[in-house]
Amino acid sequence: MGQKKSKVLPFPRKGLAQSRASASKIDINASSGERPPSLAEPDLRLAITRIVHYGTVWQTRHAGQDRSYRNVSDDDIQHMLLGPWALERTPEWSEEHRNWKYRVRGADIEGDELTLIVSVNTEGQKLSVITKF
Numbered sequence: 001m002g003q004k005k006s007k008v009l010p011f012p013r014k015g016l017a018q019s020r021a022s023a024s025k026i027d028i029n030a031s032s033g034e035r036p037p038s039l040a041e042p043d044l045r046l047a048i049t050r051i052v053h054y055g056t057v058w059q060t061r062h063a064g065q066d067r068s069y070r071n072v073s074d075d076d077i078q079h080m081l082l083g084p085w086a087l088e089r090t091p092e093w094s095e096e097h098r099n100w101k102y103r104v105r106g107a108d109i110e111g112d113e114l115t116l117i118v119s120v121n122t123e124g125q126k127l128s129v130i131t132k133f
Contacts, residue, residue, distance in 0.1 A: 038091035038100045039120065047122050048104075052081050055125030059132075072132050076108035077116065081127075083107065088115065101130060 039047060051057060057077065085106030092101045099119045108114040117130040 035093055035098070036100075038093075039102075039122075041087045044087065044102060044120065047120050048081050048118075048127060051120065051122075051125050051127045052078055055127065057081070057127045057129065059129040072108065072114065076110075076114060077129060077132070079109045080104075080106040080114045080116065094119070 057074075059077075081104075083106055085104045088103040088105045092103075093099075094101055097119070099121070101117055101119055103115065103117050105113065105115045114132065116132050119128045119130060121127075
C-alpha cells in the first residue's frame with residue numbers, strides 16, 4: 001500500500017508580518033498633495049444649483065450658531081443660492097480644511113443683501129455654509 005497524503009496544507013515558511021515591499025500602497029499623505037484648482041464662476045454656479053436640488057446643504061457650527069443673531073433661515077440660504085448671486089472675491093484656499101472657500105453675494109427671500117462663505121464638494125454633492133452675513 002502506498003503512503004497516504006496528508007490533507008493538511010503546509011504552513012508557509014515566510015513570517016506572518018509583512019515586509020515593507022508587500023505593505024499597503026495607500027498614501028497616508030494624500031491629503032497633503034497638490035491643491036485642486038478652484039471652480040470658475042460658471043462651474044461653481046452649476047455645482048451649487050445641482051447640490052441645492054440633489055445634494056446636501058449644511059451649515060457649520062459657526063454658521064448655525066449665528067442663525068438667530070443674523071435671522072437667516074435655511075429658506076433664505078436656498079433662495080439666495082438658486083437666485084442671482086455674484087462671486088464677491090477670488091476663492092481662498094483653506095490649508096487647514098484643504099478646500100476652497102467661495103464668498104458669494106445675493107439676496108434673501110425678503111430681498112435683503114445676504115453674503116455667504118461656502119465650500120463645495122462636487123464629488124460628495126455637499127455644500128457647507130461656513131458663515132453668513
